[in-house]
Amino acid sequence: MHRMMTAVVLGLIVAVAPGVHAQGGAVPKGHLVIIGGGTIPDDVRGRVLELAGGTKAIVAVFPQASELPETGPEAVDVWKKAGAAKATSVAVTDRAAALAAIKEATLIWFPGGDQTKLMKAFENTGIPEAIRERYAQGATVSGTSAGAAVMSKVMITGDGMDLQAITAKKTDTAPGLGLWPQAIVDQHFLKRQRHNRLLSAVLDHPELVGVGIDESTAVVVSGSQIEVIGKSAVEVIDGRKATVTPTPAGETITGRNLTVHVLKAGMRLDLGK
Numbered sequence: 001m002h003r004m005m006t007a008v009v010l011g012l013i014v015a016v017a018p019g020v021h022a023q024g025g026a027v028p029k030g031h032l033v034i035i036g037g038g039t040i041p042d043d044v045r046g047r048v049l050e051l052a053g054g055t056k057a058i059v060a061v062f063p064q065a066s067e068l069p070e071t072g073p074e075a076v077d078v079w080k081k082a083g084a085a086k087a088t089s090v091a092v093t094d095r096a097a098a099l100a101a102i103k104e105a106t107l108i109w110f111p112g113g114d115q116t117k118l119m120k121a122f123e124n125t126g127i128p129e130a131i132r133e134r135y136a137q138g139a140t141v142s143g144t145s146a147g148a149a150v151m152s153k154v155m156i157t158g159d160g161m162d163l164q165a166i167t168a169k170k171t172d173t174a175p176g177l178g179l180w181p182q183a184i185v186d187q188h189f190l191k192r193q194r195h196n197r198l199l200s201a202v203l204d205h206p207e208l209v210g211v212g213i214d215e216s217t218a219v220v221v222s223g224s225q226i227e228v229i230g231k232s233a234v235e236v237i238d239g240r241k242a243t244v245t246p247t248p249a250g251e252t253i254t255g256r257n258l259t260v261h262v263l264k265a266g267m268r269l270d271l272g273k
Helices: 002-016 042-051 071-082 095-104 115-121 127-137 195-204
Strands: 031-035 058-061 086-089 107-110 140-144 154-156 173-175 183-186 209-213 217-222 225-230 233-238 259-264 268-270
Touching: 031 042, 031 209, 042 071, 042 107, 042 140, 042 217, 042 225, 058 071, 058 095, 071 086, 071 107, 095 127, 107 127, 115 154, 115 173, 127 140, 154 183, 154 195, 183 195, 195 209, 195 233, 209 217, 217 233, 225 233, 259 268
Parallel strands: 031 140, 058 086, 058 107, 107 140, 183 209
Antiparallel strands: 031 217, 154 173, 209 233, 217 225, 225 268, 233 259
């Protein structure tokens, strides 16, 4: 009996040990650097490269969010000039080559454009799964603008926006890459006055944390910890302990006891607490 109780206690300790997500998966060994769009400051780009291995970094660029053919080559050039050992623009039409590039990469980079277009390009390729695996193994994944929005599991698409109201079920969402499944990311946040949009999304999904990232600003995600870097600010809307009133679609949605944080460069927050 004593041995049985010991085994049960040990099992409980393992279940709640540090390094394990509440949702059941191991904490990824890699980092996310999620940039809110606009001009990318040198210190932000430098931090991305540092986390990816510095001068040993191998960069896989996925430019499919953009309609501009020069987006991929331009991003490759930027990362090479920043000091990466190797940078490649990856085509999704060659699935084997794309998966090989992901496996080799220490940095996976998503330029801006249209997040829905990017996710459409990834359909039935196995690329999202490969990126999640590589992130779990230790790769840094970073993106700006549309490349920020795709980090969420619940992804704001940008369609049907109503920035002047807090409205139930009117923030259009679709599946993203799920690299940061505990959060909903919004970008260009202060510049484009997207507070109401993100608040509406959080009230629709109160189990998630809304993270609104302004231009020229980034959030570095390391496990449950976030750190803000760059020039502007980040707003975090936490509704996990809130009481949200069930509301028909299109009507004003309400909630009590939400927590809001406004962070700037150098500030950190543990979303696991």
